[in-house]
Amino acid sequence: GIQVEQSPPDLILQEGANSTLRCNFSDSVNNLQWFHQNPWGQLINLFYIPSGTKQNGRLSATTVATERYSLLYISSSQTTDSGVYFCAVEPVGANNLFFGTGTRLTVIP
Amino acid sequence: EAGVAQSPRYKIIEKRQSVAFWCNPISGHATLYWYQQILGQGPKLLIQFQNNGVVDDSQLPKDRFSAERLKGVDSTLKIQPAKLEDSAVYLCASSLSLGTSGRTDTQYFGPGTRLTVL
Numbered sequence: 001g002i003q004v005e006q007s008p009p010d011l012i013l014q015e016g017a018n019s020t021l022r023c024n025f026s027d028s029v030n031n032l033q034w035f036h037q038n039p040w041g042q043l044i045n046l047f048y049i050p051s052g053t054k055q056n057g058r059l060s061a062t063t064v065a066t067e068r069y070s071l072l073y074i075s076s077s078q079t080t081d082s083g084v085y086f087c088a089v090e091p092v093g094a095n096n097l098f099f100g101t102g103t104r105l106t107v108i109p
Numbered sequence: 110e111a112g113v114a115q116s117p118r119y120k121i122i123e124k125r126q127s128v129a130f131w132c133n134p135i136s137g138h139a140t141l142y143w144y145q146q147i148l149g150q151g152p153k154l155l156i157q158f159q160n161n162g163v164v165d166d167s168q169l170p171k172d173r174f175s176a177e178r179l180k181g182v183d184s185t186l187k188i189q190p191a192k193l194e195d196s197a198v199y200l201c202a203s204s205l206s207l208g209t210s211g212r213t214d215t216q217y218f219g220p221g222t223r224l225t226v227l
Contacts, residue, residue, distance in 0.1 A: 004151075031213055041198060043152070043218035086151050090213050096142070096165055097213060099151030 002027045002091045004100035012106045013077050021072040021103045023087035031090035032063050032070050033097065038083045046072070046085075077107045111135065113219035115201050121225045127189035130222045134182070134203030140164075142216065143176055143186050144200040152200055158184065159206075188224075196226045 003026040013019055023032070034046040047054050047061040049070065054061055058077075063070040070087055084104050088097035114133040122128050134141050140159050144152035155174065156166040161181040169176070173192070178184040188195055198221040204214035 033215065035218075041221050041223075043200065043202075045215050045217065048215045088151070095213060096154050096157050097216065099153070102151055 002029075002089065002098050004087065004089055004098055006085075006087060006100040006103050008103060009101065010104045010106075012108065015077060015079060015107055015109050017077050017107075018073070018075045019077060019105070021074070021085050021105075023070045023072070023089075023100055025068050025070075025087075025089045025100075027068075028092045029065060029068075029089040030092055030094075031097075032065075033088045034061055034070070034072050035086045035088060035099075036081075036083050037086065037102075043086075074105075077105075079107045079109055081105060082107050113201055113203055113217055115199075115219035115222055117222055118220065119223050119225075121227065122191055124193055124226050125190040127187065128191055128224065129185050129187045130199050130201075130224075132184045132186070132201030132219060134184075134201070135217055137205070138203035138217075139181070139206045140204045140214070141178055141184050142202040142204075143184070144202065146198045146200055146221070148197070155186070191224075191226045193226050196224060198223050 007022045031050045035043045037043045049061045049063045051065045058075045060073045084102045088099045143155045146152040155169045156176045157164040158178045176186045200221045201219045202216040204216045
């Protein structure tokens with residue numbers, strides 16, 4: 001099956017710092033979504049991004065499907081950004097998502 | 110717009126007991142998913158419904174897990190009998206449809222049910 005690896009596994013930032021999270025996948029995909037799981041366990045969809053670049057406030061994401069990776073940028077981080085970030089991919093021929101290993105982000109004031 | 114609702118939020122049972130979880134998706138969403146999230150891992154799909162039909166249940170341990178979505182709206186997931194390794198958070202998600210050109214639509218998750226099997 002498809003392998004979805006995220007890096008780094010853990011990240012600690014000072015409030016106000018910027019960061020880049022990476023998602024690598026082993027096979028061709030039709031779709032990729034980024035999620036944030038807050039400390040209370042709620043998963044929130046951040047981006048639906050099968051290709052290209054999207055921005056939403058301080059967050060932006062880029063997917064280069066031909067090279068099998070996606071990047072999530074967080075600028076001017078805030079303590080509320082803490083949690084686990086997952087990328088999830090939909091392999092070609094599938095109709096569901098496979099989640100990555102996650103990046104745990106801690107933003108300290 | 111109301112989000113995905115799940116109940117109960119927490120459940121503690123002894124091994125070999127049975128348990129059921131309930132999910133109410135976002136109104137109008139045809140596709141419903143049940144995921145299992147073990148501590149420290151990403152969610153893993155158990156079963157996917159399109160309206161009241163099963164699209165994918167290849168990762169559902171059918172000897173002990175069952176799920177239904179009889180009227181194409183609410184869904185229940187049951188475990189009988191439970192094992193220690195079933196301790197996890199069970200997440201329900203919904204999306205508008207299966208999407209176009211084979212792509213899934215944006216998925217919206219409920220708060221989850223945390224199951225502890227002793």
